[in-house]
Amino acid sequence: MDDDAISTHYGISGILNSILEGLKSSGKDLNSLKPEDLAPIDEFHTRGKESTLEITQLAELQAHHNVLDVGCGLGGSARYIADEFGCSVIGIDLTDEYIDVANKLTELVNLNDKVSFKQGSALNLPFSSDQFDVVWTEHAQMNISDKDKFYSEISRVLKPKGRIVFHDVFAGSTANPHYPTPWAEHESISSLCTQDQAKASITKSHLKIEKWIDKSKQSLEFFKNMAKKTDQPGSPPLGFHLLMGKTAKTKFENQTLNLEENRVSIVQGTASKI
Numbered sequence: 287m288d289d290d291a292i293s294t295h296y297g298i299s300g301i302l303n304s305i306l307e308g309l310k311s312s313g314k315d316l317n318s319l320k321p322e323d324l325a326p327i328d329e330f331h332t333r334g335k336e337s338t339l340e341i342t343q344l345a346e347l348q349a350h351h352n353v354l355d356v357g358c359g360l361g362g363s364a365r366y367i368a369d370e371f372g373c374s375v376i377g378i379d380l381t382d383e384y385i386d387v388a389n390k391l392t393e394l395v396n397l398n399d400k401v402s403f404k405q406g407s408a409l410n411l412p413f414s415s416d417q418f419d420v421v422w423t424e425h426a427q428m429n430i431s432d433k434d435k436f437y438s439e440i441s442r443v444l445k446p447k448g449r450i451v452f453h454d455v456f457a458g459s460t461a462n463p464h465y466p467t468p469w470a471e472h473e474s475i476s477s478l479c480t481q482d483q484a485k486a487s488i489t490k491s492h493l494k495i496e497k498w499i500d501k502s503k504q505s506l507e508f509f510k511n512m513a514k515k516t517d518q519p520g521s522p523p524l525g526f527h528l529l530m531g532k533t534a535k536t537k538f539e540n541q542t543l544n545l546e547e548n549r550v551s552i553v554q555g556t557a558s559k560i
Protein backbone atom coordinates (compact mmCIF):
# COMPACT_ATOMS: atom_id res chain seq x y z
CA MET A 287 0.00 0.00 0.00
CA ASP A 288 1.36 3.42 -0.99
CA ASP A 289 1.56 5.68 2.10
CA ASP A 290 1.82 8.82 -0.05
CA ALA A 291 -1.39 7.97 -1.90
CA ILE A 292 -3.20 7.52 1.44
CA SER A 293 -1.87 10.81 2.86
CA THR A 294 -2.87 12.56 -0.37
CA HIS A 295 -6.39 11.13 -0.12
CA TYR A 296 -6.88 12.49 3.42
CA GLY A 297 -4.59 15.52 3.53
CA ILE A 298 -6.50 18.09 1.49
CA SER A 299 -4.99 21.57 1.98
CA GLY A 300 -6.59 24.36 4.00
CA ILE A 301 -8.35 22.04 6.47
CA LEU A 302 -7.62 24.24 9.50
CA ASN A 303 -8.97 27.37 7.83
CA SER A 304 -12.15 25.69 6.68
CA ILE A 305 -12.71 24.32 10.22
CA LEU A 306 -12.12 27.74 11.80
CA GLU A 307 -14.45 29.38 9.26
CA GLY A 308 -17.08 26.70 9.90
CA LEU A 309 -16.81 27.26 13.66
CA LYS A 310 -17.23 31.02 13.25
CA SER A 311 -20.23 30.56 10.93
CA SER A 312 -21.79 28.25 13.55
CA GLY A 313 -21.52 31.13 16.05
CA LYS A 314 -18.63 29.69 18.11
CA ASP A 315 -16.15 31.99 19.86
CA LEU A 316 -12.65 30.72 19.00
CA ASN A 317 -11.32 32.10 22.31
CA SER A 318 -13.58 29.93 24.44
CA LEU A 319 -13.86 26.78 22.36
CA LYS A 320 -14.76 23.46 24.04
CA PRO A 321 -13.78 19.98 22.74
CA GLU A 322 -17.45 19.16 22.00
CA ASP A 323 -17.71 22.17 19.65
CA LEU A 324 -15.39 20.26 17.29
CA ALA A 325 -17.42 17.01 17.26
CA PRO A 326 -19.14 17.60 13.88
CA ILE A 327 -15.72 17.59 12.18
CA ASP A 328 -13.12 15.84 14.35
CA GLU A 329 -14.84 12.45 14.81
CA PHE A 330 -14.16 11.25 11.27
CA HIS A 331 -15.73 7.82 11.44
CA THR A 332 -19.14 6.23 10.95
CA ARG A 333 -21.74 7.60 13.39
CA GLY A 334 -19.26 10.20 14.75
CA LYS A 335 -19.58 10.95 18.45
CA GLU A 336 -22.32 8.35 18.98
CA SER A 337 -19.88 5.59 18.16
CA THR A 338 -17.09 7.14 20.24
CA LEU A 339 -19.37 7.08 23.29
CA GLU A 340 -20.09 3.38 22.67
CA ILE A 341 -16.46 2.39 22.40
CA THR A 342 -15.43 4.30 25.52
CA GLN A 343 -17.79 1.87 27.30
CA LEU A 344 -16.01 -1.08 25.71
CA ALA A 345 -12.59 0.38 26.64
CA GLU A 346 -13.43 0.67 30.36
CA LEU A 347 -11.17 3.71 30.58
CA GLN A 348 -9.65 4.91 33.85
CA ALA A 349 -7.85 8.17 34.59
CA HIS A 350 -4.45 6.50 35.07
CA HIS A 351 -4.59 4.81 31.62
CA ASN A 352 -2.01 5.58 29.01
CA VAL A 353 -3.86 5.49 25.67
CA LEU A 354 -2.59 5.35 22.07
CA ASP A 355 -4.94 6.28 19.19
CA VAL A 356 -3.66 4.64 15.98
CA GLY A 357 -4.75 6.53 12.84
CA CYS A 358 -6.06 9.37 15.04
CA GLY A 359 -6.96 11.75 12.20
CA LEU A 360 -7.83 15.21 13.55
CA GLY A 361 -7.74 13.82 17.10
CA GLY A 362 -11.38 14.16 18.20
CA SER A 363 -11.52 10.82 20.00
CA ALA A 364 -8.15 11.43 21.69
CA ARG A 365 -9.31 14.81 23.02
CA TYR A 366 -12.64 13.36 24.16
CA ILE A 367 -10.96 10.50 26.09
CA ALA A 368 -8.52 12.89 27.79
CA ASP A 369 -11.17 15.47 28.63
CA GLU A 370 -13.85 13.06 29.86
CA PHE A 371 -11.76 10.36 31.56
CA GLY A 372 -8.53 12.21 32.43
CA CYS A 373 -6.33 9.71 30.54
CA SER A 374 -3.03 10.68 28.88
CA VAL A 375 -3.42 10.15 25.15
CA ILE A 376 -1.01 10.06 22.20
CA GLY A 377 -2.37 10.01 18.67
CA ILE A 378 -0.40 8.82 15.67
CA ASP A 379 -1.32 9.30 12.03
CA LEU A 380 0.29 8.97 8.60
CA THR A 381 -1.10 12.27 7.30
CA ASP A 382 1.05 15.33 8.21
CA GLU A 383 -1.81 17.83 7.68
CA TYR A 384 -4.03 15.95 10.13
CA ILE A 385 -1.30 15.92 12.78
CA ASP A 386 -0.73 19.69 12.36
CA VAL A 387 -4.45 20.40 12.61
CA ALA A 388 -4.85 17.94 15.54
CA ASN A 389 -2.15 19.80 17.49
CA LYS A 390 -3.65 23.23 16.72
CA LEU A 391 -7.19 22.18 17.69
CA THR A 392 -5.82 20.71 20.93
CA GLU A 393 -4.15 24.04 21.77
CA LEU A 394 -7.41 25.86 21.02
CA VAL A 395 -9.29 23.76 23.59
CA ASN A 396 -6.42 23.79 26.12
CA LEU A 397 -5.80 20.06 26.31
CA ASN A 398 -2.08 20.04 25.46
CA ASP A 399 -1.12 18.81 28.91
CA LYS A 400 -3.05 15.55 28.36
CA VAL A 401 -2.97 14.96 24.59
CA SER A 402 -0.24 15.00 21.96
CA PHE A 403 0.03 13.93 18.32
CA LYS A 404 2.84 12.54 16.24
CA GLN A 405 3.19 11.73 12.54
CA GLY A 406 4.02 8.06 11.92
CA SER A 407 2.88 4.74 10.54
CA ALA A 408 0.70 2.19 12.25
CA LEU A 409 3.01 -0.44 10.75
CA ASN A 410 6.07 0.88 12.58
CA LEU A 411 4.83 2.44 15.80
CA PRO A 412 7.52 4.74 17.27
CA PHE A 413 7.05 3.43 20.82
CA SER A 414 8.74 0.86 23.01
CA SER A 415 6.99 -2.42 23.84
CA ASP A 416 4.50 -2.87 26.72
CA GLN A 417 3.77 0.85 27.04
CA PHE A 418 0.01 1.41 26.69
CA ASP A 419 -3.00 0.28 28.75
CA VAL A 420 -5.35 0.86 25.83
CA VAL A 421 -4.85 1.11 22.07
CA TRP A 422 -7.79 2.79 20.37
CA THR A 423 -8.23 2.62 16.60
CA GLU A 424 -11.12 3.73 14.40
CA HIS A 425 -11.42 3.52 10.64
CA ALA A 426 -7.70 3.36 9.78
CA GLN A 427 -7.28 -0.41 9.27
CA MET A 428 -9.25 -0.35 5.96
CA ASN A 429 -6.38 1.61 4.34
CA ILE A 430 -3.73 -0.84 5.58
CA SER A 431 -3.03 -4.03 3.63
CA ASP A 432 -0.67 -5.79 6.05
CA LYS A 433 -3.22 -6.80 8.69
CA ASP A 434 -0.81 -9.13 10.54
CA LYS A 435 1.69 -6.30 10.99
CA PHE A 436 -1.06 -3.82 11.97
CA TYR A 437 -2.34 -5.99 14.82
CA SER A 438 1.08 -7.29 15.87
CA GLU A 439 2.41 -3.72 16.25
CA ILE A 440 -0.61 -2.85 18.39
CA SER A 441 -0.08 -5.96 20.47
CA ARG A 442 3.64 -5.16 20.90
CA VAL A 443 3.03 -1.69 22.39
CA LEU A 444 0.21 -2.88 24.69
CA LYS A 445 1.06 -3.77 28.28
CA PRO A 446 0.27 -7.41 29.22
CA LYS A 447 -3.53 -7.60 29.71
CA GLY A 448 -3.83 -4.23 27.93
CA ARG A 449 -6.76 -3.82 25.58
CA ILE A 450 -7.30 -2.83 21.95
CA VAL A 451 -10.67 -1.22 21.17
CA PHE A 452 -11.58 -0.80 17.55
CA HIS A 453 -14.30 0.41 15.21
CA ASP A 454 -13.63 -0.66 11.64
CA VAL A 455 -14.94 -1.32 8.18
CA PHE A 456 -14.62 -4.84 6.76
CA ALA A 457 -15.56 -6.54 3.52
CA GLY A 458 -19.15 -7.75 3.22
CA SER A 459 -20.26 -11.11 1.89
CA THR A 460 -21.47 -10.27 -1.63
CA ALA A 461 -19.19 -8.23 -3.88
CA ASN A 462 -16.57 -5.47 -3.95
CA PRO A 463 -17.70 -2.01 -2.76
CA HIS A 464 -18.81 0.80 -5.04
CA TYR A 465 -16.11 3.52 -5.10
CA PRO A 466 -15.40 6.29 -4.21
CA THR A 467 -15.95 5.63 -0.51
CA PRO A 468 -15.01 7.91 2.41
CA TRP A 469 -11.69 6.05 2.87
CA ALA A 470 -10.77 5.58 -0.79
CA GLU A 471 -11.37 7.72 -3.86
CA HIS A 472 -10.22 4.66 -5.85
CA GLU A 473 -10.10 0.96 -5.07
CA SER A 474 -6.27 1.13 -5.24
CA ILE A 475 -6.01 2.60 -1.70
CA SER A 476 -8.67 0.40 -0.12
CA SER A 477 -7.62 -2.74 1.80
CA LEU A 478 -10.74 -4.36 3.12
CA CYS A 479 -10.43 -7.81 4.61
CA THR A 480 -13.23 -10.09 5.76
CA GLN A 481 -14.19 -10.24 9.42
CA ASP A 482 -12.76 -13.76 9.59
CA GLN A 483 -9.41 -12.62 8.16
CA ALA A 484 -9.24 -9.82 10.76
CA LYS A 485 -10.10 -12.25 13.56
CA ALA A 486 -7.28 -14.56 12.40
CA SER A 487 -4.73 -11.68 12.35
CA ILE A 488 -5.84 -10.45 15.77
CA THR A 489 -5.59 -13.92 17.30
CA LYS A 490 -2.19 -14.53 15.69
CA SER A 491 -0.96 -11.33 17.40
CA HIS A 492 -1.46 -12.77 20.91
CA LEU A 493 -4.69 -10.84 21.39
CA LYS A 494 -7.78 -12.56 22.77
CA ILE A 495 -11.00 -11.29 21.19
CA GLU A 496 -13.50 -10.28 23.90
CA LYS A 497 -16.25 -8.42 22.04
CA TRP A 498 -17.28 -8.40 18.37
CA ILE A 499 -20.34 -6.23 17.70
CA ASP A 500 -21.72 -5.80 14.19
CA LYS A 501 -22.87 -2.19 13.72
CA SER A 502 -23.70 -2.39 9.99
CA LYS A 503 -27.44 -1.78 10.49
CA GLN A 504 -27.01 1.39 12.59
CA SER A 505 -24.30 2.57 10.18
CA LEU A 506 -26.65 2.30 7.20
CA GLU A 507 -29.03 4.84 8.78
CA PHE A 508 -26.09 7.21 9.38
CA PHE A 509 -24.93 7.13 5.74
CA LYS A 510 -28.47 7.53 4.38
CA ASN A 511 -28.86 10.63 6.51
CA MET A 512 -25.43 12.04 5.55
CA ALA A 513 -26.16 11.50 1.83
CA LYS A 514 -29.50 13.29 2.20
CA LYS A 515 -28.16 16.32 4.01
CA THR A 516 -24.89 16.87 2.11
CA ASP A 517 -25.10 19.71 -0.43
CA GLN A 518 -28.60 20.66 0.75
CA PRO A 519 -29.29 24.39 1.19
CA GLY A 520 -29.06 25.22 4.89
CA SER A 521 -26.80 22.26 5.73
CA PRO A 522 -24.48 23.01 8.71
CA PRO A 523 -21.17 24.76 7.90
CA LEU A 524 -19.15 22.26 9.95
CA GLY A 525 -19.22 18.60 8.93
CA PHE A 526 -17.40 15.66 7.34
CA HIS A 527 -18.05 17.11 3.87
CA LEU A 528 -15.16 19.57 4.60
CA LEU A 529 -12.78 16.58 4.72
CA MET A 530 -14.19 14.66 1.77
CA GLY A 531 -13.77 16.96 -1.21
CA LYS A 532 -16.08 17.31 -4.21
CA THR A 533 -17.19 13.68 -4.15
CA ALA A 534 -18.48 13.81 -0.53
CA LYS A 535 -22.13 13.20 -1.49
CA THR A 536 -21.25 10.33 -3.85
CA LYS A 537 -19.10 8.75 -1.11
CA PHE A 538 -22.04 8.81 1.33
CA GLU A 539 -24.41 7.45 -1.34
CA ASN A 540 -22.00 4.66 -2.24
CA GLN A 541 -21.48 3.72 1.38
CA THR A 542 -25.28 3.57 1.79
CA LEU A 543 -25.47 1.17 -1.17
CA ASN A 544 -22.45 -0.81 0.05
CA LEU A 545 -24.20 -1.47 3.37
CA GLU A 546 -27.61 -2.15 1.76
CA GLU A 547 -26.06 -4.64 -0.67
CA ASN A 548 -23.84 -6.21 2.01
CA ARG A 549 -20.62 -5.23 0.21
CA VAL A 550 -19.11 -3.89 3.47
CA SER A 551 -19.69 -4.43 7.18
CA ILE A 552 -18.86 -2.28 10.21
CA VAL A 553 -17.79 -3.70 13.56
CA GLN A 554 -16.82 -2.44 17.01
CA GLY A 555 -14.81 -4.75 19.26
CA THR A 556 -12.18 -5.35 21.88
CA ALA A 557 -9.33 -7.80 22.43
CA SER A 558 -6.85 -8.09 25.27
CA LYS A 559 -3.16 -8.93 25.20
CA ILE A 560 -2.48 -12.43 26.44
Ligand SMILES: C[S@@+](CC[C@H](N)C(=O)[O-])C[C@H]1O[C@@H](n2cnc3c(N)ncnc32)[C@H](O)[C@@H]1O
Nearest residue numbers: 329330331357358359379380381407408424426
Ligand atom coordinates in the same frame (compact mmCIF):
# COMPACT_ATOMS: atom_id res chain seq x y z
C1 LIG B 1 -11.17 7.95 8.24
S1 LIG B 1 -9.79 8.63 9.04
C2 LIG B 1 -10.18 8.27 10.75
C3 LIG B 1 -9.49 9.22 11.69
C4 LIG B 1 -9.82 9.03 13.16
N1 LIG B 1 -9.49 7.69 13.62
C5 LIG B 1 -11.25 9.33 13.47
O1 LIG B 1 -12.00 8.38 13.72
O2 LIG B 1 -11.63 10.52 13.46
C6 LIG B 1 -8.50 7.43 8.68
C7 LIG B 1 -7.14 7.86 9.18
O3 LIG B 1 -6.24 6.75 9.13
C8 LIG B 1 -4.95 7.27 8.81
N2 LIG B 1 -4.10 6.18 8.32
C9 LIG B 1 -4.28 5.41 7.21
N3 LIG B 1 -3.27 4.53 7.08
C10 LIG B 1 -2.44 4.74 8.14
C11 LIG B 1 -1.22 4.15 8.57
N4 LIG B 1 -0.61 3.17 7.86
N5 LIG B 1 -0.64 4.60 9.70
C12 LIG B 1 -1.21 5.60 10.41
N6 LIG B 1 -2.35 6.22 10.05
C13 LIG B 1 -2.97 5.79 8.93
C14 LIG B 1 -5.26 8.34 7.78
O4 LIG B 1 -4.20 9.24 7.62
C15 LIG B 1 -6.51 8.97 8.37
O5 LIG B 1 -6.20 10.04 9.21
